[in-house]
Amino acid sequence: MQSFVLKRFSGFKSLSRLRCFSQSAHKEATLHNDVAVPSIPPFDYSPPPYNGPSADEILAKRKEFLSPSVCNYYQKPLLVVDGKMQYLFDDKGRRYLDAFGGIATVNCGHCHPDIVNAIVNQTKRLQHSTVLYLNQAVSDFAEALASKLPGNLKVVFFTNSGTEANELAMMMARLYTGCHDIISLRNAYHGNAAGTMGATAQSIWKFNVIQSGVHHALNPDPYRGIFGADGEKYAKDVEDLIEFGTTGQVAAFISEAIQGVGGIVELAPGYLPAVYKSIKKAGGLCIADEVQSGLARTGSFFWGFESQGVVPDIVTMAKGIGNGIPLGAVVTTPEIAEVLTRRSYFNTFGGNPVCTAAGLAVLRVIEKEKLQENAHVVGTYLKDRLIALKDKYEIIGDVRGRGLMLGVELVTDRELKTPAKAETLHVMDHMKDLGVLIGKGGSYGNVFRITPPLCFTKEDADFVADAMDYAMCKM
Numbered sequence: 001m002q003s004f005v006l007k008r009f010s011g012f013k014s015l016s017r018l019r020c021f022s023q024s025a026h027k028e029a030t031l032h033n034d035v036a037v038p039s040i041p042p043f044d045y046s047p048p049p050y051n052g053p054s055a056d057e058i059l060a061k062r063k064e065f066l067s068p069s070v071c072n073y074y075q076k077p078l079l080v081v082d083g084k085m086q087y088l089f090d091d092k093g094r095r096y097l098d099a100f101g102g103i104a105t106v107n108c109g110h111c112h113p114d115i116v117n118a119i120v121n122q123t124k125r126l127q128h129s130t131v132l133y134l135n136q137a138v139s140d141f142a143e144a145l146a147s148k149l150p151g152n153l154k155v156v157f158f159t160n161s162g163t164e165a166n167e168l169a170m171m172m173a174r175l176y177t178g179c180h181d182i183i184s185l186r187n188a189y190h191g192n193a194a195g196t197m198g199a200t201a202q203s204i205w206k207f208n209v210i211q212s213g214v215h216h217a218l219n220p221d222p223y224r225g226i227f228g229a230d231g232e233k234y235a236k237d238v239e240d241l242i243e244f245g246t247t248g249q250v251a252a253f254i255s256e257a258i259q260g261v262g263g264i265v266e267l268a269p270g271y272l273p274a275v276y277k278s279i280k281k282a283g284g285l286c287i288a289d290e291v292q293s294g295l296a297r298t299g300s301f302f303w304g305f306e307s308q309g310v311v312p313d314i315v316t317m318a319k320g321i322g323n324g325i326p327l328g329a330v331v332t333t334p335e336i337a338e339v340l341t342r343r344s345y346f347n348t349f350g351g352n353p354v355c356t357a358a359g360l361a362v363l364r365v366i367e368k369e370k371l372q373e374n375a376h377v378v379g380t381y382l383k384d385r386l387i388a389l390k391d392k393y394e395i396i397g398d399v400r401g402r403g404l405m406l407g408v409e410l411v412t413d414r415e416l417k418t419p420a421k422a423e424t425l426h427v428m429d430h431m432k433d434l435g436v437l438i439g440k441g442g443s444y445g446n447v448f449r450i451t452p453p454l455c456f457t458k459e460d461a462d463f464v465a466d467a468m469d470y471a472m473c474k475m
Helices: 013-017 055-065 113-125 136-146 162-177 194-199 231-245 271-281 304-308 334-341 353-368 371-392 421-434 458-473
Strands: 080-084 087-090 095-098 155-159 182-185 214-217 252-256 285-289 314-317 328-332 396-402 405-413 439-441 447-450
Touching: 095 458, 113 353, 136 155, 136 328, 136 353, 155 162, 155 334, 162 182, 162 194, 162 252, 162 285, 162 314, 162 328, 162 334, 182 194, 182 231, 214 231, 231 271, 252 271, 271 285, 271 304, 353 371, 371 396, 371 405, 371 458, 405 421, 421 439, 421 447, 421 458
Parallel strands: 182 214, 182 252, 252 285, 285 314
Antiparallel strands: 080 087, 087 095, 155 328, 314 328, 396 405, 405 447, 439 447
16 A cells, blocks of 8 residues: 555656657757646536535544555645536635546546436435345346346346455356466456455555465566567466466456556457467456446447457456446356355345446446547547657656556656656646646556546546646656
8 A cells, every 4th residue: 555655755866867858859858847837627516615624634533543554645635525527626615627537436427417316316215125125226227237248248246346346256257167276467456355365466455365376477568568569479378377387277367458556557459369268278267357447438348358359258347337336246147147056145235226226327327428439539639648748758658548548657767667656746746736636556656547537528638638748847
């Protein structure tokens, strides 16, 4: 968790490496300071006055009563008290453009009226019972969700989070195949419970507890990986793991199509088809973790795995599926789903009527407002703006991602790809002061994670890019 703690730092020894480039000639030039201060786009909403405790009072309570593992972004933590669509408001009524979306969670926008109404109406009628009784909310949402998936992926298990969903998927794969070994990727993040912590492959997220039966393959990272963008060469490592690290039979392969916590790393082209073939040959199942990349976020596809032209055996999801409501799901085939009948499997809140009513409303909003198309159009536009900044500033080593799941990696040396950790924190803090909220991630904490609500506009995209431009030119 330490990499999440943002601290003010003094002096930028490595900032001497920051150089400004001419977009036309791509030649080193003098850093210009004439970039205009960007203005947040107009928005027709003002929140009611806030009369609650101050940020200092809340921070004191957090320190006394919440886990010490809970941390804050920014040198001066932000007190958020209101939200509307792609904007958040602090206790003073100041508006911020939310380009992080609650960590790729608020897909449809903060407090979207259709989703709020669905939650309120269901809560007034029936807040909770149990799936032991019939209720239309859970079955209607399961049907709608299954209709969004390819092949025979049509049996849904509801959970409360992405971690729960991935835990269940891994258990089902082990039960179905009779094997224990699972292959994951280095730099992956799949959750923080016992099984998913094993599948996660970043030391900062792994505690010293038993994590058995998971092998981590080379990460097919086009920017930092040893084979560049050659997906099939990385896939050979999975074959080797199966041959030398297992009995020759495996339970599953699990991966994100775009690694979120790992720094918005899109898997090298051609990787998943080759790996899925090897896994099938070894008797295993293929699990697609769509917790962050699913639900139209990548724009060109509804699910991230579709960009590689594969069909998984199990798909897991959470975050954007509920637009902020605690909701996760595992979707698989009827044959695989049957394994949970060998014993009793039950989840008290999985399929809660309020949560599933919210999930159904999310799917309807995505379709009605054409948010997948918007994610593609605005995301492509924003990525082009960020690539232009890469041409201007040598500190930007890479711009990557799809739709509205974008990453900007900062380095102090483009050849050595030395992580620019301090500069990342500085730019984030300056962008917050300008009115833009972004996230960070990657193994070195040097990647901006841009995962806004899918209702983002081109004007919002311009504000993000302009704020980053201004912050970098003022360093």
